[in-house]
Amino acid sequence: MESMKIAFDLELTTEHPASSRGIPVLVIDGEAYGAGDLIPEMPFGEPLGWVYNGAGKTCVDIVRGHIVDHGHELSPDATYMCMSYMATVGVTAAPWRREEQASE
Numbered sequence: 078m079e080s081m082k083i084a085f086d087l088e089l090t091t092e093h094p095a096s097s098r099g100i101p102v103l104v105i106d107g108e109a110y111g112a113g114d115l116i117p118e119m120p121f122g123e124p125l126g127w128v129y130n131g132a133g134k135t136c137v138d139i140v141r142g143h144i145v146d147h148g149h150e151l152s153p154d155a156t157y158m159c160m161s162y163m164a165t166v167g168v169t170a171a172p173w174r175r176e177e178q179a180s181e
Contacts, residue, residue, distance in 0.1 A: 112137035112166040
């Protein structure tokens, strides 16, 4: 898998020139962001305004939130892409995996 749509104009991809060595980048409105980059501020009325909720929120939060909400629906390739992105800032465990292991 080389890219996956997260929502609206958000895409996790290895096809952008900013991606290197198979590590995906999050593309927001055509701009590439690494996992540790801050989410660009946008007014709430803008198409991506829902993403921004204050200072200090990073792009990895978008991907982590996507996994929390949709992890059970993701293909193995999509899961791998999300995990590769999150691992660049030290986030290594998917939240839904921990919950499943705890209930076993």
